[in-house]
Amino acid sequence: MSWTLKVRDTFSAAHYLKEYKGKCEKIHGHTFRVEVAIAVRDLDPTGIGFDFTEIKKVLAEALPDHALLNEVFPFNPSAENIARHLFGELKKKYPVESVTVWESEDASATYAEDD
Ligand SMILES: [Zn+2]
Numbered sequence: 001m002s003w004t005l006k007v008r009d010t011f012s013a014a015h016y017l018k019e020y021k022g023k024c025e026k027i028h029g030h031t032f033r034v035e036v037a038i039a040v041r042d043l044d045p046t047g048i049g050f051d052f053t054e055i056k057k058v059l060a061e062a063l064p065d066h067a068l069l070n071e072v073f074p075f076n077p078s079a080e081n082i083a084r085h086l087f088g089e090l091k092k093k094y095p096v097e098s099v100t101v102w103e104s105e106d107a108s109a110t111y112a113e114d115d
Pocket of ligand 1: 015024028030103
């Protein structure tokens with residue numbers, strides 16, 4: 001028996017990609033959409049795995065809203081690298097299955113770890 005909880009949030013930020021030839025090489029902004037999937041095996045007596053409100057709070061605190069991502073991260077801030085970073089942050093509190101970061105309506109990167 002298992003469940004997957006999903007919580008979404010967005011953040012607005014600027015970035016540019018080093019070593020990249022094309023549109024994303026120059027500074028520009030995105031409203032990034034983030035979805036976190038958390039594994040649940042047991043429910044509490046209320047029937048809840050983890051409190052959505054709590055997960056949303058932890059996720060919101062991890063999001064670099066209105067930042068220049070190249071200044072706050074030591075890595076090239078691609079959607080792939082942001083997803084891996086947020087996975088690590090959320091993993092400190094929850095059994096995270098995956099983190100997906102959308103850079104636009106139709107482009108996303110999902111990070112998960114093999115176990
Ligand atoms: Zn971009």
